[in-house]
Amino acid sequence: MIRVGILGATGTVGQRFLQLLERHPDFVVSAVAASDRSEEKPYVEACQWRLPGDFPESVRALRVRPCEPPLECDVVFSSLPSGVARDVEGRFAAAGYPVITNSSSFRMDADVPLVIPEVNPEHLALIDLQRQRTKGAGGGGYIVTNPNCSAVMVALALAPLHRRFGVTSVVVTTMQALSGAGYPGVPSLDATDNVIPYIAEEEEKIERETKKLLGGYADGAVQPAALSVSAQCHRVNVTDGHLGAFRVKLERRATLAELRDAWTTFRGLPQQLELPSAPVHPIVVRDEPDRPQPRLDRDAGNGMSVSVGRVAPDTVLDWRFVALSHNTIRGAAGAAILNAELLLAQGRLLRPPRAVERAPARG
Amino acid sequence: MIRVGILGATGTVGQRFLQLLERHPDFVVSAVAASDRSEEKPYVEACQWRLPGDFPESVRALRVRPCEPPLECDVVFSSLPSGVARDVEGRFAAAGYPVITNSSSFRMDADVPLVIPEVNPEHLALIDLQRQRTKGAGGGGYIVTNPNCSAVMVALALAPLHRRFGVTSVVVTTMQALSGAGYPGVPSLDATDNVIPYIAEEEEKIERETKKLLGGYADGAVQPAALSVSAQCHRVNVTDGHLGAFRVKLERRATLAELRDAWTTFRGLPQQLELPSAPVHPIVVRDEPDRPQPRLDRDAGNGMSVSVGRVAPDTVLDWRFVALSHNTIRGAAGAAILNAELLLAQGRLLRPPRAVERAPARG
C-alpha cells in the first residue's frame, strides 16, 4: 500500500479525502497535517467532522502534524487554502514528495500538469521537466494539480465535443453548491432564500483552466486550446453538486444524435486501466426534461460522473445543455485521487526507495 | 375610483393584486371571481391567504363570483391559469370589459398589446384595432397583456441598451423563484437542496415575448425586434425574485460608463406621468461585486425596479451582467396594475358610461 499524507486534513476537502480513502485498495492514510492549532492532537479531537456518515475509524488516533516535510508518507495529497499552498507544497516537492494537490496555486505554472485523467493524461509528461528543474534544487518530487471544482465539470462536459466537433466558444453559467466554499464558508443568512451572483476569482479560473485542460501537449509544453470561454458564477442554496448551463459553438456541424453519441461513448485512460475511482461512464446523458438535478444526480458514478441533460439547439450559439458534477468528489478530493491512481498505474508513484531517499532530508 | 374585478382572485397572483390594490389611489376592488368550488363564499373563507402580512380588510366580506360576465366592476384584472384564460377573458372583452391580464393566452396575438409601460407604451394603439374587430361582435372591451415574469426582467434590462446601442444577441440564464409556479406549485422535495433545470414553456416565452416587447409599432402592427434570444431557465430555492445572468452583443461599441448611464438615466412614460406604481428608477445599478441578490434586492422600488449588477466585458459576446426583479410584483400583479394606471392616464379606462352600457349584457 502507498502511504498517503493529507495536508489540510481538517478542512472540508481534507475530510472527503479521508472518507474516500477509507477503504482504498492502493492508498492508506498514514499522516494527517493541518496548519492550525490542532497540532499533535489526535485527529478525532482536532477535526470537527462535517460529513454525513461516521468518522473514519482508521485515522481517529493519528496525531495531527504540522504542514511541513518530513511527513511519514510516500505521497502527499493537499487541499490547503491557496494562501499557504504555494509555499508549503513547494517545500514538499523540493523535499522529494510527489504532491497531488487540489489547491489552485500551481495550476497555471508552465511545467505543472493540470490534469483530468480522462481528458488530458498526456500533460503528465510535464512531470519530467518539473523534476529536472527541482532536482537541481535538491528535490525531485513533483506537483500535479487537478482543476477548480467547476472547471472540471466544464472540461469534462466539453472534451467529447471538442475532440469530435471542435468547440470554438462556450458560454457557461454556473449554479454552485455551498460546500465549494468550505466550512464555515457561506453564512446561512446569505444562502437561505437567496442566490449570490459572485464567487471570488471563480469565473477567471474556469476561463483559463478550461483552455489549459483542453489544450494540446507538444515539445514539453501545453498549448492552450483556441476556444473562447465565458463564465458567470452563482452560489445557490445546495449542499453539494455544481450545475452549469452551457451554450457552445462548434467548428463542425453535428446532430443531436451525434452529440449524445460523443458523450455516451466517451472513455479515457482511467476506464481503460480500470482505475479504482474511475466511473464506468465519465459522462451520463439524461433524457428526462428536468434532469440533471443536484440532489438526485450528484452521486452518479459515486460522485465521479458528470451528468448532462437538456441538450437542444441554441438560438444564439449552436447547442445548449446543462451539466452537473459533484464538487467535492469529482470536483476536488476524487479528482486528486484519480490523478494519483493514474500516476501509480504509470509507475510515477513509487514506495520503498523514496522512504529511504527521503531520510537525509529529515536531518 | 375605478372599480376592479379580479379573476383568479384566490391564487398567488390574485392575492398579490389584492395586496397591492389595498390602498390604491385610483382603483378599488369591487368583485372577486374564482373558477373553483369557492363560489358565493366570503372571500376570507374561500381564500387561504399565502402572503406575509395581514389579510386585506377591504375584501374580506366580498362574495366570490364565478368567472364570467357580468361582474360588478369597470375593469377586470386577470391571473387565470392559461388553460381557461383565453376563453374566459375573451368573453369578458366581448361583453365590453377592459381586461388587463397577466395570463399568457393572448400575449402573442397580433392585435393584442403586450406591454411594459416604460418599454413599449406605443403598442397600446393596438387596442383600437382590437375594439374594431370585437365591437362588430357586439363587445367593445379589449385585452391588454403584460409579459411573462422573466420576460419582463429581460426586456426591461435590455430596453435601455437596445435603444442606445442596439442589441443583436442576448444569452440569458435564469434562476427563478418558487412563487413563479404558484401554489402549491413546486414540491418542497424538489426545491430543497436542489436546482431544477426546467420550467415548462418558459424558455420559449422569454425568447418570443422579448422580441415583441422590444419591437416597433407601425401601420397597426408590431414588428418583432431583430435580435436573437437564447434563454435557459432554472428553478432555484428562493421564495421571490427572478435572477438572470446575461451576455449581450451590441450593434454599436459602448463603454462600461455608457452602459451604466443608459440604465441609470432610463425613464419612461410611467415616470413622466408619475403613475402611482411607477418606481422612480426603473433600473437600479448596483456596484458591489456580489449584488443584486434576491433576498436583499427584490423589493427595490417596492418590487417594481429591476436591479442590475456585475456589469463587465464578456469573452464571447460583448458584455455580461446580472439582473433581478420581483416576479410577482414587477413580473405579474404590479405589471398589470401599472398597465392599468397607464390606460387610465391615457383615458382608455372610463368609469361611469360603461356601467350603464353594460347593463343590457346582464339580462
Next chain:
Amino acid sequence: MIRVGILGATGTVGQRFLQLLERHPDFVVSAVAASDRSEEKPYVEACQWRLPGDFPESVRALRVRPCEPPLECDVVFSSLPSGVARDVEGRFAAAGYPVITNSSSFRMDADVPLVIPEVNPEHLALIDLQRQRTKGAGGGGYIVTNPNCSAVMVALALAPLHRRFGVTSVVVTTMQALSGAGYPGVPSLDATDNVIPYIAEEEEKIERETKKLLGGYADGAVQPAALSVSAQCHRVNVTDGHLGAFRVKLERRATLAELRDAWTTFRGLPQQLELPSAPVHPIVVRDEPDRPQPRLDRDAGNGMSVSVGRVAPDTVLDWRFVALSHNTIRGAAGAAILNAELLLAQGRLLRPPRAVERAPARG
C-alpha cells in the same frame, strides 16, 4: 428467496422499499402494484423516481399491477395511502397473504400487531388470533403493522428507559422532515424559510401508538403502557430525518450514566438474530453538545439507528434529551422490512406451499 409484492410501489415509501430490497439476501421484488393510471406500464415508465441514486435495475421491466389479489408473490409490503389501505390490505390478508404494512389503517386494531422488533416482538403473537378470525372468513393471511414515522423514534428512544426506570410521562416536540409527507407533499412555498406547526393527525398517532408499542402482551391482548404522552409536531425544512425534543418523568431515580448505559447497551431480537437490516446499535448516544443533526446523523446504522443526544436533567420533568431517526428508513420502509425479517426468522413467512394454496383464489 421470498417473493415480495409492493403495494403503492410508485410512492415515496414504495420507492424506498425497492431501494432497500435491491440487494436483500432473503427478499426479491416479484410484483409492483399501484392504485393509479399506471397499470400495465413497465415500472420504469410508471414511476417518477425521486430518490438520489440510480433506478433499481431489477424492477425496471416489471409491469405495474392493480392493487388487488392475486399478486405474483409470497408476501405483500404496503405503503398505500390510508384512504384505501384498510380495504385493499384487508382483501390481501383475506386472500391468504401476509401483509406487512406501513399504513396506519390497522395499527390500533386489537388483534393486529403494531411492532418494532427491538421493542415489542412478543406482540406478534396476535397473528395467531388474527388468523383464527380471518381463516374462518376463508383467508388465513394476516396483517402486521409498523408505527408512524415519529412514533417509532419515540418508542425506540423510550424503550430502554421504560424497561429499566419506568417512564410515567413524556413530552415530545417533533421537528419532522419533508419526505414524511410524501410526494408532492409539502409545497415549497410552505417549507422554505418556514416552519409549519401542524401535521394532520400526527400528534394523536404518536400519543396512542407509543402506548401500544410500550404496552405488555398477555392473554391474547396488548395492554397499553400506563404513561402520559404529549406530542407537538412541526414540519421543518429538512429532506429526511425526524428530530424530537424530549422531557421524561421516570418512576425510579436514575443518573445520567445509567441513562447512557440503558441506551448504549440496548439490544433486541433483531440484533440477537442478526437480521439483515438490524443495526448493530439500535440507539447511538452522541456526546457532542450539538448532535444529533438530521443531515449528519440520519444515516446512522444505514438509517436504522436512533441517535440520542443532549441528555441532561430537566427543570420541570426529570430528564431532557433529543433523538433523531430516518423517517423513511427506520420510520417506514426499513421498519416494515425488519418486521418481515423477524417474521421470516420466526417461521411465520413461508414460501412454497402458499404459492399453491393461493392458486384457487385466482379463479
Next chain:
Amino acid sequence: MIRVGILGATGTVGQRFLQLLERHPDFVVSAVAASDRSEEKPYVEACQWRLPGDFPESVRALRVRPCEPPLECDVVFSSLPSGVARDVEGRFAAAGYPVITNSSSFRMDADVPLVIPEVNPEHLALIDLQRQRTKGAGGGGYIVTNPNCSAVMVALALAPLHRRFGVTSVVVTTMQALSGAGYPGVPSLDATDNVIPYIAEEEEKIERETKKLLGGYADGAVQPAALSVSAQCHRVNVTDGHLGAFRVKLERRATLAELRDAWTTFRGLPQQLELPSAPVHPIVVRDEPDRPQPRLDRDAGNGMSVSVGRVAPDTVLDWRFVALSHNTIRGAAGAAILNAELLLAQGRLLRPPRAVERAPARG
C-alpha cells in the same frame, strides 16, 4: 428629538436599530459606534448592509466612532457582543448616559431592570437605585436591558396567563431563526437541510430571564416568579422569526375561551400611552390549524406582536400552544426602542440639560 448613539452599529441588530429609527418621531440617530477597524470611516463604507431594503439615507455619512464615551448623543442604544458589552456599557452609564441595551451582560444584575414594557414596566423603578449607586461613582446614567430574543416571546406569551391563572410550570421547545446568531453566524452547511439542537447558553437565558420578567417588584427588589421553566432550543433554517412550542401548568382552572380572552384582551402601558412602536395587539391569536408560521406571521404588528396558535388541552401539563415572534424586532432592536419610548414617556429620558452636563467629560 432625542439624539441616539448606536453601539455595535455595523452588526445585525445594529442595522435593525438604524432601520427602525429611520423615520422615528422622537429619536434621531446622531452617532454610530463600532468596536472594529471601521473607525472614522463613513458608516456607508464601514457597514456591509445585510437587511432587505435600502440603506438608511440619514446615517450614510456619519463617521463611525469608537465605542467609548463621550459620544454625540443623549442616549445610547447598544447591541454589543456580550464579550465587551459589560465593560463598555458600564463606562457609558458611569459617564452619565442612559444605556438601553440588547446585550445580555447586565440582565440579571439585581439593580438593573430587565423589561418588556407590556409585562413588567414597574421594574424600571430599579433605575433610581442604580443611579444612587453609580452617581456616587460620578455618573448618574443608568442601564436598562431587554430580554433574550426567545425569552421575550416566552414572557409575553405567558404574561396574560400568569396574571389571570397563575403559571406554575412551562415547558418550551424553541425553533429559532438564523438571524438570531448574527452575521456571519450560522454556516450555511449547518443550516441547509438541517436542524441544530443547540444554541449556546440559550436554554439557561430563557429559564432565568423568564422568571425575572414575570417576577414582582417590591421594596427596591425584583422577586423572581415562582414557576419552573424548561427550555430546549433548536436552530432551524428560517431567516427571521422564533417559534416556540409550549406546554403550561396553571394554578387555576381555565377554559380554552378564557385563555383566548386573556391573550386577545391583553394590553399594557405601551398601548395605553400609544407609544410609537407599540403594536395595537401585543398578542394575536390565530385560529387556523397551521398557524402561526415564521414566514407568514413574523411581521404581525410590524414585528412587535407575538402570534399564538394551536391552543389545546395537553395530556401531560394543562395546556399546549405555539407562539411566534420576530427575533430581531420584538426580540432585539424593537424591544430596546420600545423600552426607550416608555422611558421617554415617563420622563426618564431628557434631552437638553445632559448635553451641557456632559460637555466637560469631553475635554
